[in-house]
Amino acid sequence: MKRTTLSLIAAVTALAAVTGFAAVSAPDAPGDTPARAAATLPVERTSLVCPAPSSSDLAETTYTAFTPATEGTGDKGTAQLLPATGDSADKPAKSVLTPKEPAAPVGTDRSGADAPPLAGTAEGRLAPGWAVQQTTEVAAGVGRGLQGLGCVAPDTDFWFPGAATDAGRTDYVHLVNPDDSAAVVDIELYGKDGALESEVGSDITVKALTSEPVLLSTLTDEELTDLTVHVNVRSGRVGAAVQALDEKRGGDWLTASADPADSLVMPGIPEDATAVRLIAYSTGGSDADLKLRLASPSGSITPVGNETVHVKAGMTTAVDLGDITKGEPGSLVLTPSGTAVPVVAALQVVRGKGDDQETAYIPAGRSVDTRATAVGNTEKGTGLALTAPSATTEVKVTASAGTEGGEAASETFTIKAGTTQKIELPVPSGLKGTYALTVEPTGDGGPLYASRTLTTDMDGVPAFTVQTLPDDRGRVSVPEAEQDLSVLQDRVLHD
DSSP, rough: OOOHHHHHHHHHHHHHHHHEEOOOOOOOSSOOOOOOOOOOOSEEEEEEEEEOOOOOOEEEEEEEEEEOTTTTTSOOOEEEEOSSSOOOSSSOOSSSSSOSSSOOOOEEEEEOOOOOOOEEEEEEEEEEEOEEEEEEESSSSTOOOOEEEEOOOSSSSSHHHHHHOOOTEEEEEEEEOOSSSSSSEEEEEEEEEEEOOOOGGGEEEEOTOOEEEEEEGGGSSOSSSSEEEEEEEEEOOBBEEEEEEETEEEEEOOOOOOBBBBBBEEEEEEETTEEEEEEEOOOOSSSSSEEEEEEEETTTETTTSSSEEEEOOOOOEEEEEEEEETSSSSEEEEEESSSSSOEEEEEEEEEETEEEEEEEEEEEEOOOSOOOEEEOOOSSSSEEEESSSSSSSEEEEOOOBBEEEEEEEEEEEETTTTTTEEEOOOEEEESSSSSEEEEEEESSSSOOEEEEEEEEEEEEEEEEEEEEEEOOOOOEEETTSSHHHHHHHHHHHHH
């Protein structure tokens, strides 16, 4: 085998290690032909993990999995979700969900507190864009309401602004290890006055193919309303998410903020939000001064009284924005007002009033560059918000067939610069069961951000959950084998 081919394979291996998300196959080396431009190929392996959904006996959880159709994948592929309970090889676990083909969502239900954490892998034609959703209804008790999570890719670094350890909150960091060897994790906490000392947050071992839920209040004696959690994996990789539960205002899953950046978008604040709270943390070692803008259906608005926010280095900053949307859907856009400093951020969003309140979270999202998917949608109670913060863009939205029947439907929308649009969704004809929504920018417009909201009424409580929709990274640029390894490494790290 030629040295260039070996280099390509090594770099492809690095892709899986760096992203924790997907792998591609190296093309055959065609000899001594001149170097050619990179090819865009479908990924051939994708990993996802889902934490245990609830410890409540009153929980009802629905799992849904879906892979959009992708050209160039061939006709073979497998996908399965296995319990991450450390089962031995002589006791093989049974897959909770086993999709058979692209463009066909599958689902299943679990009742009570015995639903396990899951680790799954999709390969071949089922790998590009594979998405899994777990949605849980909890009828009563701490965290009652609707809790939703788009199952996450394993990685080595996660930031969670928006957690808490104050009275009435029960927040867990769930760490799921999908691999055959143990992972070692540090959990760092940052409050309004800076880093919190916590010896027990270091050197947390997550055994192979298991999950480790860590109660945040066991890591510190301080009761804090606003907390930033940093999960740093020193060995191996994990999937991580925070389950933020409130005694009075329900709760939801808090997924990781987008990578630290000087500009962030939190898409899809519901139009009937009664309270919105911004939590931000500067990761760059310097104070950050940020402009706040609300991308509304009619354009970009500067919130009166909250034009800017100053985020001190190493300290968590929180700002109450009240009912910022004023009856219209919107997205919060943060940009630097001075020196660019990387930050992470999330929104805590409340619907309802008095005893009938419910909470959800909107972390800063990643842009949809090629395609994103939301699964587990219902005919009623599903909303899709699309945001174009800087330039007008066209978007194709496809509703798949249902888990139990129906035919797919598509429609194209134009999202004007500086706006957020809650679109009228295409619904599959003859829909039975739940369906998937796929979002694809179609033109040369600017960046697009998206989020999906599920809502339901639970005895007067306006229960809801919001999931931001990142790009699915279903395709990756792979140079020809003759090209220098440094070119591929650059693409691995930056694509």
